[in-house]
Amino acid sequence: MPLAATSLRDVPWTVSWSGEQAFRLQPSADFAGLVELDQKQAPGVGEPQFAAMHVRRQRRGMIDLVCHVCGTPTPPRDRYVFPAASGGLVTLHDGSQQYGLNVPPMHRACAVRAANACPHLMKVDEPPLRCGRDDGRLIHRTDVTPGLEAIARELPPGVEVVFSCYRLYGPEFTAKVLAARAAWERAVAERRRR
Numbered sequence: 001m002p003l004a005a006t007s008l009r010d011v012p013w014t015v016s017w018s019g020e021q022a023f024r025l026q027p028s029a030d031f032a033g034l035v036e037l038d039q040k041q042a043p044g045v046g047e048p049q050f051a052a053m054h055v056r057r058q059r060r061g062m063i064d065l066v067c068h069v070c071g072t073p074t075p076p077r078d079r080y081v082f083p084a085a086s087g088g089l090v091t092l093h094d095g096s097q098q099y100g101l102n103v104p105p106m107h108r109a110c111a112v113r114a115a116n117a118c119p120h121l122m123k124v125d126e127p128p129l130r131c132g133r134d135d136g137r138l139i140h141r142t143d144v145t146p147g148l149e150a151i152a153r154e155l156p157p158g159v160e161v162v163f164s165c166y167r168l169y170g171p172e173f174t175a176k177v178l179a180a181r182a183a184w185e186r187a188v189a190e191r192r193r194r
């Protein structure tokens with residue numbers, strides 16, 4: 001049976017496509033003095049690979065706070081994340097924990113659309129959380145992004161390569177995330193009891 005053609009409209013902006021599987025190294029314009037992995041840009045070509053984020057679009061989304069779903073900038077008043085479905089707590093040297101997130105933010109309308117279309121978000125089933133004044137600290141990652149191990153093996157040895165980046169949020173937004181996660185856990189427990 002032929003697969004239904006997937007249109008660009010139905011696929012989040014950051015998702016990688018099978019027609020984009022070409023990579024190269026280039027000097028990073030965002031992280032001075034470092035080399036980054038760049039990926040061919042041809043969204044809509046081939047099949048979407050929902051489990052993988054396009055390396056260049058992931059970084060642009062995080063750096064420029066561009067919407068994960070539609071690929072246009074998110075203004076501070078319309079910038080949302082899914083705190084239980086994405087991100088995680090990072091333990092710092094002093095033992096404190098801060099919320100780190102590698103999925104670009106979303107407009108509220110885009111978050112609602114994603115919540116009704118993405119199997120992972122539908123399973124978690126949580127309301128989107130509005131970002132606060134804290135834009136987080138942008139941090140680059142030079143460890144290999146899961147799924148890119150084969151690409152990493154072909155890179156020249158001894159070169160530190162920027163694969164992705166994330167934002168690490170301060171105590172105020174971290175507390176909001178923890179409260180949202182606790183509320184979500186209570187709602188899940190409530191649903192199970194019924």
Ligand SMILES: [Zn+2]
Nearest residue numbers: 067070107110
């Ligand atoms: Zn959007």
